[in-house]
Amino acid sequence: MKLRALPGEAWRAMGLNRLRTGLTMLGMVIGVGAVVLMLAVGDGARHTVNEQIQAMGSNLFIILSGASTSAGVRMGAGSRPTITVGDAEALEKLPTLDGVAPVQFQTAQLAHAGSNWSTTVRGVTPDYFRLREWAIDSGQGISDAEVRSAARVAVLGRVVAKELFGTDDPVGKSVRIGNQPFTVVGVAEEKGQSLSGSDQDDIVFVPLTTAQGKLFGVSFPGTVTSITVRAKSSELMEDAEADIRQTLRQRHRLKPGQPDDFTVRNLASTAETAATTARVLTVMLGTIASISLIVGGIGIMNIMLVSVTERTREIGIRMAVGARRRDILLQFLLEAVLICTIGGLAGVALGVAGAWAVYEFAGMTTFVFSAATGIFFGYYPAHQAARLQPVEALRYE
């Protein structure tokens, strides 16, 4: 038999029992659809996490007051913050560090022309933007001079700019923060969600000195909420952490054996954890989806075996008029492959519909997968068909 004639024969055989063909195909549709959907979901998660890691900046530490516990940072009730501007200045001298940015933040009410918005106000130095790799979209950032003079200037996050000014450019306009007038000097670029899920663009930056003095008053002079520091390189992360610890313990006059009264959080390891979680998620989803694909494949094998038994007489007739074993094998194999690929294509369509964020590669691989599933699970039944002896097949009732 010419190979060209095969698809026609297989197609006709599939049409003879439409309900069964359809149900078998459905197994494939669901299996492949699940694979595509799960891959897309897993991929999407990984993509998001990667973007968040990129947005965070690299080689960063955040230093917070209070000892760390497994649950986070513990602050003694009513105790004063332990880290200070002086600590930050001392850290600047460490050779393993590339930059130090003390931060003071607190929630405040913002107002402009009748719009109100409650958000986090973050008092920073110019270095903060450099360490976080946070660019200014329009206008400019906070300058050293503004920090020195504790100027009433503000850089708005995207969300705040949109809430208060809509589509207008806020640069040069005035905004009230906690009832004091500030001039907007810039708008920071969009950062999206942080790894912990908060919206990083819902924020306002002011000079550190302004936040500490004019804006919030000082209940504990000289202290800051946190210090963001960056190591010179990723290889120096460990050394940098040790240096920070030593410097701070010295400055805080902690005796050996006494616990730290501050916490150094390594953001790289947080990012690592998030990325690993995303990878594990992808693998897990992929595995679950693969199982449904295998189940679909076994369904095909089952149906094909039934169909071989049912069509024994047909096979006998075909052999009597000259079909070779190969012809029979290919006919049944092609039937399985057709069911799988048609089902597979429908599954891809379904998966793409389910997750529009799907990537092209997922579709293509799955197509190849479904054809391979067809060959793998269709081979045994087709082999059984081809092995039949002509006389016995003809005698079969």
Next chain:
Amino acid sequence: MAAAAELLRVSRLSKHYDVPGGDPVPVLHEVDLSVAAGEFLAIMGPSGSGKSTFMNLLGCLDAPTAGEYWLQGRNVAGLAPDELAALRNRLIGFVFQGFNLLRRVSAIDNVALPLLYAGIPRAARRARAQVLLDQVGLGSRAAALPNQLSGGQQQRVAIARALACEPALILADEPTGNLDTHTSQEIMGLFTRLNLERGITIALVTHEADVARYARRLVRFVDGRVVHDGEVTP
């Protein structure tokens, strides 16, 4: 008539069936037979005497337990399954008692089936199948499915299919077994014409003396042995 070329010869051909958990059942015992091209042969014998078994061996549908089978000068015993398939396709046409048409496949496609395995392109297959259906008087029923045809018509389709690859030999196992007397006569007339006009060798199994009379040579089996080989007794 000069001695025609030998089409097939079997010598000391034996067949045992293996039955699970029992001794092999001997069915044919050292059968010797020679058939010349163009002969019309009737095979008779009581039920269970091994006629169908013999036909299956002649048709290369089954392999003998012992003995030799020469078809057109080739020893069939040594051939691989694919070579046997090719022999069946090119040299032999089968007509069965139960017609053995593919259900749910039209008459014309049933007739074209051997041509499919001969590697003939689709258009040529259908054209040839239509000619064959015309020859057996069913040209107008090409699109009919087997279950839309009478027994006699189905047997004509089967004969047309047997003729598809212009075989040298037609093997018919009780081809009129399911047909009434009148239809049987039509079918036998068709076989006679094929034998006389085209010189196709025909071997036909039957239980009816009336049917056997169309043949020119009679072979009678009893208990797996040939007990008579010669004239058709009137």
